[in-house]
Amino acid sequence: MHEMSLCESIIGIAEEQASVQHFSKVKSIRLEIGKLSCVQADAMAFAFDAVAKNTILDGARLEIDEVPGKGWCAGCSTEVEINQRYDGCPLCEYYPIEIRQGDAMRIKDMEVE
Ligand SMILES: [Zn+2]
Numbered sequence: 127m128h129e130m131s132l133c134e135s136i137i138g139i140a141e142e143q144a145s146v147q148h149f150s151k152v153k154s155i156r157l158e159i160g161k162l163s164c165v166q167a168d169a170m171a172f173a174f175d176a177v178a179k180n181t182i183l184d185g186a187r188l189e190i191d192e193v194p195g196k197g198w199c200a201g202c203s204t205e206v207e208i209n210q211r212y213d214g215c216p217l218c219e220y221y222p223i224e225i226r227q228g229d230a231m232r233i234k235d236m237e238v239e
Pocket residue numbers: 199200201202203204215216217218219220
């Protein structure tokens with residue numbers, strides 16, 4: 127389950143921020159998860175609870191925004207929405223689509239104290 131190691135890296139980033147910005151607790155954290163990133167939101171939430179124990183994120187509320195997948199189709203020169211990384215163009219079936227959005231996960235914001 128790679129969500130586990132993703133959560134560990136999120137906690138690593140948060141702890142780094144904590145020492146730079148001098149906060150000691152994260153009340154909530156909002157993640158953006160791209161639909162094409164192969165990260166499952168529910169697996170992420172599950173892993174987060176386990177990994178956050180005894181860290182500055184212990185008890186933090188996890189919010190997840192799903193970002194739709196978008197790409198550029200060179201076949202019909204249109205920006206199209208795609209649901210899977212290896213999908214072709216929904217309009218003209220051209221493949222491959224150049225992915226422009228939704229293939230990553232990032233921390234959008236954190237509420238700290
Ligand atoms: Zn197309």
